[in-house]
Amino acid sequence: MRILIVEDDRDAASYLVKAFAEAGHVADHAADGLTGYAMAKDGPYDVLIVDRMLPKLDGLSMISRLRQEGTQTPSLILSALGEVDDRVKGLRAGGDDYLPKPYAFSELLARVEVLSRRHPGKGEETVYRVGDLELDRLSHVVRRAGEEIDLQPREFRLLEYLMKNAGQVVTRTMLLEHVWDYHFDPGTNVIDVHVSRLRAKLDKGFDKPLLHTVRGAGYMIRAGAR
Amino acid sequence: MQALGKLVRTTAFKLMAAYLLVFTLFAASLLGYFFWNAQRLLGLQINSSINGEISSLADEYQQGGVMRLAATIEMRARRPGSLLYIVATPDNEALAGNVSELPDGVLDKPGWSSIPYSRDDGTSSGARMALVRVFLLQGGYKLLVGVDLEEQSRVRSIMLNAALWSAGLIVLLGVAGGWFVARRVLHRLDDINATSRSIMGGDLTRRLKLAGTDDEIDRLAVTTNAMLDRIQELMAGLKEVSDNIAHDLKTPLTRLRNHAEEALRTARDENTYRVALERTIEESDKLIGTFNALLMIARAEAGRIETSMSDFDVAEAAHSLAELYEPVAEENGARIRVDAVRPLSLRGNRELISQALANLVDNALKHGAPPGGEGGAEVTITAAKGEGRVVLSVADRGEGIAPSERQRVLERFVRLESSRSRPGSGLGLSLVAAAVKLHGGTIRLEDNQPGLRVVLELPDRQ
Numbered sequence: 001m002r003i004l005i006v007e008d009d010r011d012a013a014s015y016l017v018k019a020f021a022e023a024g025h026v027a028d029h030a031a032d033g034l035t036g037y038a039m040a041k042d043g044p045y046d047v048l049i050v051d052r053m054l055p056k057l058d059g060l061s062m063i064s065r066l067r068q069e070g071t072q073t074p075s076l077i078l079s080a081l082g083e084v085d086d087r088v089k090g091l092r093a094g095g096d097d098y099l100p101k102p103y104a105f106s107e108l109l110a111r112v113e114v115l116s117r118r119h120p121g122k123g124e125e126t127v128y129r130v131g132d133l134e135l136d137r138l139s140h141v142v143r144r145a146g147e148e149i150d151l152q153p154r155e156f157r158l159l160e161y162l163m164k165n166a167g168q169v170v171t172r173t174m175l176l177e178h179v180w181d182y183h184f185d186p187g188t189n190v191i192d193v194h195v196s197r198l199r200a201k202l203d204k205g206f207d208k209p210l211l212h213t214v215r216g217a218g219y220m221i222r223a224g225a226r
Numbered sequence: 227m228q229a230l231g232k233l234v235r236t237t238a239f240k241l242m243a244a245y246l247l248v249f250t251l252f253a254a255s256l257l258g259y260f261f262w263n264a265q266r267l268l269g270l271q272i273n274s275s276i277n278g279e280i281s282s283l284a285d286e287y288q289q290g291g292v293m294r295l296a297a298t299i300e301m302r303a304r305r306p307g308s309l310l311y312i313v314a315t316p317d318n319e320a321l322a323g324n325v326s327e328l329p330d331g332v333l334d335k336p337g338w339s340s341i342p343y344s345r346d347d348g349t350s351s352g353a354r355m356a357l358v359r360v361f362l363l364q365g366g367y368k369l370l371v372g373v374d375l376e377e378q379s380r381v382r383s384i385m386l387n388a389a390l391w392s393a394g395l396i397v398l399l400g401v402a403g404g405w406f407v408a409r410r411v412l413h414r415l416d417d418i419n420a421t422s423r424s425i426m427g428g429d430l431t432r433r434l435k436l437a438g439t440d441d442e443i444d445r446l447a448v449t450t451n452a453m454l455d456r457i458q459e460l461m462a463g464l465k466e467v468s469d470n471i472a473h474d475l476k477t478p479l480t481r482l483r484n485h486a487e488e489a490l491r492t493a494r495d496e497n498t499y500r501v502a503l504e505r506t507i508e509e510s511d512k513l514i515g516t517f518n519a520l521l522m523i524a525r526a527e528a529g530r531i532e533t534s535m536s537d538f539d540v541a542e543a544a545h546s547l548a549e550l551y552e553p554v555a556e557e558n559g560a561r562i563r564v565d566a567v568r569p570l571s572l573r574g575n576r577e578l579i580s581q582a583l584a585n586l587v588d589n590a591l592k593h594g595a596p597p598g599g600e601g602g603a604e605v606t607i608t609a610a611k612g613e614g615r616v617v618l619s620v621a622d623r624g625e626g627i628a629p630s631e632r633q634r635v636l637e638r639f640v641r642l643e644s645s646r647s648r649p650g651s652g653l654g655l656s657l658v659a660a661a662v663k664l665h666g667g668t669i670r671l672e673d674n675q676p677g678l679r680v681v682l683e684l685p686d687r688q
Contacts (some may be wrong), residue, residue: 088534186584188592193557
């Protein structure tokens with residue numbers, strides 16, 4: 001995957017470039033909004049990571065300019081402004097995801113990987129499959145090895161999001177945002193409890209677990225070893 | 227000179243000057259009117275006495291001719307304080323009278339005129355002024371009757387003197403009074419100025435003096451003093467917060483640093499480094515959490531919310547939150563009950579209200595177990611519509627909070643166990659309080675008998 005990082009802080013940018021390289025991706029760096037805009041417009045990038053406050057052209061204007069001109073590369077906005085209205089503003093400007101600073105790299109990586117899979121048509125699949133697990137989004141039926149699993153509505157949405165991003169790490173905050181629509185830290189590690197309940201329903205009685213905990217990052221649903 | 231310049235520039239002085247000007251104009255026109263009227267009256271009196279005398283003398287003449295007239299005049303002219311008389315032949319030869327000198331040609335001009343004269347008895351000589359009327363009699367005889375004007379001019383000068391004195395006195399009194407008022411006001415304002423300056427200099431305990439008159443300046447001083455009390459209170463709060471920040475942020479920062487230092491000093495293998503780094507990340511995540519909460523409280527207290535307000539179903543939010551915490555509660559043997567009928571619309575920030583409820587539920591799950599360890603917490607969330615407000619509450623059956631502590635726990639970083647050894651930042655309830663304040667509502671901590679009930683009352687803006 002090829003990533004463009006538009007960030008004016010040299011330290012932060014070189015850290016990100018290095019970290020993405022270690023995760024097996026290629027990352028380029030632009031130090032201001034105008035350079036970032038030019039590179040994003042012509043370059044073969046899968047995901048853009050854009051700081052909000054940039055010299056010459058701020059991140060939001062850069063993204064909305066790209067969108068107006070037809071560049072649809074998924075973008076993630078990084079910003080120290082993390083309040084709800086800031087995020088709404090960022091997403092309305094054309095950003096696809098928003099991560100407030102300070103962030104954990106594992107969270108950023110998970111989100112970028114999920115974003116990069118977002119090609120048209122993918123979201124419209126009606127049945128998700130991972131190994132012998134099958135989720136029908138229309139009939140709300142979940143089966144594993146042909147056997148129906150009874151899930152609560154919220155558990156269904158949790159599984160749906162995990163399966164939509166099968167093979168990718170999904171962090172706790174991503175789950176909170178997409179399944180519960182909360183943008184705050186609820187303190188007690190409630191997400192872990194929900195996931196372990198789901199796991200009990202999915203994996204109990206099967207040799208091969210599908211729902212995995214990725215230490216320090218989040219969760220991932222996948223069949224077999226990676 | 228400088229003090230005078232300062233005084234002249236004051237509002238009080240300007241007002242005083244304007245008032246004085248109006249007052250003086252008024253007094254002057256009043257005095258002028260009296261003066262003019264008195265003059266007129268005096269003039270009329272003179273005219274009528276001359277006219278009366280002429281008509282009585284004309285009678286004498288008609289009855290006894292010029293001889294009788296001359297005799298009458300001779301008699302009347304000898305009376306003390308008499309009028310002025312002359313009766314003359316057509317050749318201007320005086321037959322009788324008491325005037326010795328007259329300007330030439332006066333007797334040839336019938337009618338009124340004002341002339342200098344001399345009396346023949348010597349009581350007045352030289353250029354005394356008189357108002358005279360000359361009357362032509364049959365046969366060419368001439369009669370002059372006049373009044374000495376000295377009296378009138380004396381009266382006029384007395385009146386003029388009186389008027390000038392009064393005007394002077396009025397101006398003097400006005401200036402003195404105005405000066406006194408201006409000085410007094412200026413003095414009090416100077417006092418306020420000096421006190422304000424020393425407060426600005428850092429002495430927040432100073433207060434403005436009251437004159438005890440309950441006038442505008444006193445009321446201003448009372449309001450200002452109340453404002454100063456509030457500021458002092460806020461400053462004290464700020465100091466407490468910064469003390470707490472020093473403890474709650476510096477302590478973990480120091481711990482963070484110590485861990486890193488220790489790892490560098492003692493670690494021999496990769497695994498020890500790994501453990502140290504994991505602890506570092508864990509510690510900094512906690513710090514970020516505290517920091518975020520502080521920022522959120524600060525922003526909530528600064529009141530920037532209008533853009534993120536929307537209508538949302540608060541009962542739904544309560545159910546959804548209960549559902550989020552349900553598995554956690556079950557693991558701890560606790561129960562969450564929701565008493566809220568959907569839909570229950572509220573205009574506000576769903577995220578902030580949900581976070582407030584989440585903090586309360588989290589607290590209730592942690593502290594709401596009945597004392598003695600019998601079973602887990604029982605948490606009840608309610609949402610209901612009252613008169614013009616929406617009432618939310620979260621209640622538990624735990625130990626509760628003593629009435630004396632209830633206000634204090636809403637403050638930033640306040641934790642009831644002073645050792646601060648248990649997890650938590652002490653920001654949860656103050657975040658709730660800030661969110662409620664931002665929505666223009668109130669927060670109340672009550673005894674749930676047993677346990678704690680936190681009641682949030684939010685204005686219903688529908």
